[in-house]
Amino acid sequence: MNRLQGKVSIITGAGSGIGRGIAEKFAEEGSIVVVADASPAGGEETVELIRAAGGTANFQQVDVTKAEDVERLAQDTIERYGEISVLVNNAGISSGDTLRIHEVTEEAWDRIMNVNLKGVFFCCKYVLPAMLERGGGSIVNIASAAAMGMGPRAAYAASKGGVASLTRSIAFQYGEYNIRANAICPGPVDTPMSRAARANGTYKQAPIVDLCVDRRGEPEDIAYAALYLASDESKYVTSDMMLVDGGAMRLRAEQF
Ligand code: NAD
Numbered sequence: 001m002n003r004l005q006g007k008v009s010i011i012t013g014a015g016s017g018i019g020r021g022i023a024e025k026f027a028e029e030g031s032i033v034v035v036a037d038a039s040p041a042g043g044e045e046t047v048e049l050i051r052a053a054g055g056t057a058n059f060q061q062v063d064v065t066k067a068e069d070v071e072r073l074a075q076d077t078i079e080r081y082g083e084i085s086v087l088v089n090n091a092g093i094s095s096g097d098t099l100r101i102h103e104v105t106e107e108a109w110d111r112i113m114n115v116n117l118k119g120v121f122f123c124c125k126y127v128l129p130a131m132l133e134r135g136g137g138s139i140v141n142i143a144s145a146a147a148m149g150m151g152p153r154a155a156y157a158a159s160k161g162g163v164a165s166l167t168r169s170i171a172f173q174y175g176e177y178n179i180r181a182n183a184i185c186p187g188p189v190d191t192p193m194s195r196a197a198r199a200n201g202t203y204k205q206a207p208i209v210d211l212c213v214d215r216r217g218e219p220e221d222i223a224y225a226a227l228y229l230a231s232d233e234s235k236y237v238t239s240d241m242m243l244v245d246g247g248a249m250r251l252r253a254e255q256f
Helices: 016-029 040-053 067-081 106-134 154-177 192-199 219-230 248-255
Strands: 009-011 032-037 057-061 086-089 137-142 180-184 241-244
Touching: 009 016, 009 067, 016 032, 016 040, 016 057, 016 086, 016 219, 032 040, 040 057, 057 067, 057 106, 067 106, 086 219, 106 137, 106 154, 106 180, 106 241, 137 154, 137 219, 180 219, 192 241, 219 241
Parallel strands: 009 032, 009 086, 032 057, 086 137, 137 180, 180 241
Antiparallel strands: none
């Protein structure tokens, strides 16, 4: 308990799935949580869940692809709580059912890059000055096992590879200011996004990958990793790509 006592955490995409799991876990561990999501319904529901459990949270409607929304998110959080200690860049979209690069439309490519990569850039751009001001902070980016080469979704994988590279650059540029940046690379996690992808056939061309752990991940599995990376327990960990995938990648590596 209280592993994040005194922290103020912004979590994007916290109105559903993995982001909600992280928001609930962070609040349970004492952090004030800003639930930032494009969806008011999902975001407000997460806030209600946190408050019902005795935590502190507020919702802010944010489209991470809009610089003015993200700038306002950072400003409002400072005004309300005085600082930003943790940023979890979790908001993301899946590429839908156009898997091969010659089938991907320019519009789909731009949409995926805007949400999954430019959105992370905007959030870091507008939150980092507050972390510099407070003398430190932790950024946790939710990438994907797809960033490590797993899966056929070209545009999605490229966006998540970009998130991994951006994470390393931030770790390099801000390490001397006590600001850490790490990425989590989840394997298959049971959320509305992955349920929709299974239902619409997105994974139909995916390679069959066995997991060492015989189940899909739950949002809580990712939340525990994010909790460690957000807390001071990981103070010597930065620029890391933490795989939380039930062992899928390790099994594949052995197969080759
Ligand atoms: P989800 O669809 O359940 O939740 C995503 C949330 O992000 C939603 O609440 C949505 O409203 C919000 N969002 C979408 N676009 C937004 C925008 N422009 N601005 C602000 N909020 C926005 O998805 P999830 O499965 O929980 O995925 C969360 C993250 O984890 C994503 O980045 C995803 O790529 C990544 N991920 C998921 C899996 C998986 O198997 N579910 C695996 C690897 C990585």
